[in-house]
Amino acid sequence: MDDATLIAQVQAGNDHANRFLIEKYKNLIWHMVVRMVDQTEDAEDLCQEIFLRVFRDIGKFRGESKLSTWIGAIAYNMSISYLRRKGKNIMVSVDDYLPEASQKPAVESADEAIDKSSMKKIVHRVIDSLPVQYRTVITLFYLEELSYKEIEEITGMPDGTIKSYLNRGRQAIREGVLQLVPDMRPELTGTR
């Protein structure tokens, strides 16, 4: 079902179209929200609010962008509003970001074996500690596999900013992982 047909059916009050729209876009919204908001109970409520807004405003969709990016933009703006309401500082620069510097390293000694899944958990810990814009851009690019243009439409950030967030975010993740797994550092310092 293409976007125009889906929108027409939703506006006509077709239950199956409503269900189809939710099923089609719930993962996009959930991934964005859970990475941005970071609290699962609130995240699910926020997802519902986002969908209710989508159903309310779907008549305003003019087809100038893809439906997915229009829905993504609603999810992004509502998540940012939610964070502002909660008093979270959303404009933190990655230069000010210290990847869990005060925490103990995840691995104490080089003898301690660290498997792939543990390493991934460490990577996710570092991602969760990144500023919200970085998490959003990284999620949309890597997880949702959206193009720069689509990310631009969702977040309203210029192309250059998105690329910069991706590069600096990735760099920050690498540094964060090395900080949490110090036994990797001596071997890697020569290449950095």
Added chain:
Amino acid sequence: MDPENDRFKELDALITEALKEKPEWELSLSFTDTLLRKVEKRLTWRELIREFAMKTGIVAGALIILTVCLIFPVRESINPFLLLVVDHWQLVAGAGFLILFTFFSDQVLLKFYSKQRLFSDPRS
């Protein structure tokens, strides 16, 4: 091949793999059904309010037209009636509110709550 470079590539590959992984938490299984019920409720409420506003508008419009039609032929004798209405405006406003509230309850509240039972029990 430089083993340090290999480890570095390995770490980069691992980061990319982790970035492409779905979040650990998932939406509840009932998410779609719960949301659809909410959407249905809101749409029903909006529709009932719209119908109520239209019906009220039609009745009010008809009453205004009727009043104007009645007032014009008997302009001279209408003054005492208007004075009576003005003197007892609280009573008139109260009666108007009561009629409107009864109409609202019948057209919106009762219909909404009877439909809500269907939302909460989809089998019925």
